[in-house]
Amino acid sequence: QVQLVESGGGLVQAGGSLRLSCVASGTPFNLYAVYWYRQAPGKQREWVASITVADNRNYADSVKGRFTISRDNAKNTVFLQMNSLKSEDTAVYYCNCRRGSGSYWGQGTQVTVSS
Numbered sequence: 862q863v864q865l866v867e868s869g870g871g872l873v874q875a876g877g878s879l880r881l882s883c884v885a886s887g888t889p890f891n892l893y894a895v896y897w898y899r900q901a902p903g904k905q906r907e908w909v910a911s912i913t914v915a916d917n918r919n920y921a922d923s924v925k926g927r928f929t930i931s932r933d934n935a936k937n938t939v940f941l942q943m944n945s946l947k948s949e950d951t952a953v954y955y956c957n958c959r960r961g962s963g964s965y966w967g968q969g970t971q972v973t974v975s976s
Contacts, residue, residue, distance in 0.1 A: 883956030
């Protein structure tokens with residue numbers, strides 16, 4: 862069973878930065894593609910960024926150029942570096958990993974950007 866734990870969220874002023882972490886236990890994380898999603902109050906969950914086993918990275922247009930996803934396989938961790946944060950980035954951020962038919966979610970971490 863894969864368990865994911867996100868951390869690094871918090872309150873930050875617009876223009877600031879945060880780095881989110883997603884730590885996996887129960888499996889070697891390097892076998893999984895990893896996705897970051899977010900859900901703002903009253904809105905649907907939306908995809909933010911993803912990184913494949915081969916280290917290919919993709920971003921939603923809304924965060925491209927500001928967010929960077931990376932992985933440290935030795936630490937079983939995926940990061941989301943978020944720069945130039947905007948009020949519209951306020952949401953609960955979730956980590957998701959997938960391999961074959963398996964898909965696992967973390968509990969989420971709150972990011973609040975004050976304007």
